[in-house]
Amino acid sequence: MPVASLLDWNNLDSTTIFRGQTLIVNKPVYYTVKKDDSLTQIAKNYGTTVQTIKDLNKLTSNTIYVGQRLTLPNAARETGNSTTYTVKRGDTLSKIAKEHGTTVKAIKDANGLTSDTIHVGQTLKLSGSASTAQTYTVKPGDTLYSIAVKHGTTVQAIKKANGLTSNSIRVGQTLKLSGSASTAQTYTVKPGDTLYSIAVKHGTTVQAIKKANGLTSNSIRVGQTLKLSGKPSAVQPSANIVEALIAEGKKYIGVPYVWGGTSPAGFDCSGFLHYVFLQNGISIPRTVETIWNAGKPVASLLIGDLVFFETYKKGPSHAGIYLGNGQFLHASTSAGVTISNMDNPYWSPRYLGAKQLH
Missing domain, CATH: 3.90.1720.10 (endopeptidase domain like (from Nostoc punctiforme))
Known part of the structure; x- marks a missing residue:
């Protein structure tokens, strides 16, 4: 196999490699990012992990953009709503769940497990629906707002998913990031609310709320239920x-x-x-x-x-x-x-x- 092919397939700039590094040794699969894609979703669809995709593409964050070409492992092929994973030495359900953007409970439910015990070589089903409950560990400098922006959700969605009554969080705290954040949420108008205050509170815009609810003016009334769409309403530039x-x-x-x-x-x-x-x-x-x-x-x-x-x-x-x-x-x-x-x-x-x- 030509060294040039290995360099090309693995996006390497030199022949230097290190122990534990993941290398593609067959012609890789390429994937072009589409609207509403996330690394978690792509990894789930192709039976790989977010970290593997990041390593192969030299990504330092989970940010991707429409039109971007990603290299995927050769073994990766688009699957349905269920992928499988073979347990390796040192694996735990918690570790596997974190790597695949799912939960321990979802894996146990998908495989009929009654305990957290797993063994090397065991094949586990990773349900496609499991990604609806991801988690994030708070780091120094994080705020609910910065976390919401990074993960394509809203402050309100994170607070609701975690039962928070204020915006206070602490380093090391584990937050649930509901996968439903990108779907339409609703909000009931309270006294003193305006479209502007609601938009700011939920990390959206007045125009987006008006469009989602077919409003032609900024007038709203107490008790009115508004849809707060979490999906981008325009196509990202190439x-x-x-x-x-x-x-x-x-x-x-x-x-x-x-x-x-x-x-x-x-x-x-x-x-x-x-x-x-x-x-x-x-x-x-x-x-x-x-x-x-x-x-x-x-x-x-x-x-x-x-x-x-x-x-x-x-x-x-x-x-x-x-x-x-x-x-x-x-x-x-x-x-x-x-x-x-x-x-x-x-x-x-x-x-x-x-x-x-x-």
């Missing part, structure tokens, strides 16, 4: 456009902020976006408000989305390009073109929502 926009934007990190600026001599936030898109042959409106009005709302952030904030005036007044992992690229009044974290104490309470222009 992978090469997203990559090109982000690469272009990052060229100007450090360029100073200039009110009304639209060139590398100095940008304001909308001037920066207008210029970056224009360099890729895309003409977008010039002001934050008109960009907001032209975009299609999304309820689940994807890389390349435009994120909007309410800063010095009511309504959208600042915007940037979402980079994944809670970060966005923008022209800041204090730092010029820079990368900031959406969970920052300044940006988090001012977040309005995300939109796509493609």
Whole structure:
């Protein structure tokens, strides 16, 4: 077998390998990411694990984007709602469940197990429906908001799944991330509610709520039941456009902020976006408000989305390009073109929502 083939199939830059590394030794399977895909879902469908996919594709997070080509192990073939796993030395039900985005109970139910005892060589069915209950262990710096953004769900969905009455969490805490977060949830309007306050509370946008409920105005009434769709309502830009926009934007990190600026001599936030898109042959409106009005709302952030904030005036007044992992690229009044974290104490309470222009 040619070394070149091994390098190509495993995305290796050199012939250096290490003990325990997973290598593809036959021609691999390739998969192109589609709308609403997640690594957990792809791993489940192809009978592999999230970690294996991340290792083969040198991914450092679970973030993927529409149009991205992923390398899958040669043994991976699309399955139905049920995949199988052969127990290896050192495995436990808990470990297997975590690797496959399912639960111990789901595995036990699927295999008729009455205890947690398993043995090497045993074949276990991993039910496709098991991924509806994933878990996440809180890390330093995490907030419910940042966790919700990373996992394509909402703060409210996480709180409900875990019986939380406040936004307080602690490092090491295990949170259930309900797989149903991407489906339509409902909310009953309470006294003092507005579409805006409901949208902010649930990590969505006013426009997304109006569209999901067929509303033509912002009027709502106490007791009214609203659908809160967790699915993105627009198609993500193609992978090469997203990559090109982000690469272009990052060229100007450090360029100073200039009110009304639209060139590398100095940008304001909308001037920066207008210029970056224009360099890729895309003409977008010039002001934050008109960009907001032209975009299609999304309820689940994807890389390349435009994120909007309410800063010095009511309504959208600042915007940037979402980079994944809670970060966005923008022209800041204090730092010029820079990368900031959406969970920052300044940006988090001012977040309005995300939109796509493609």
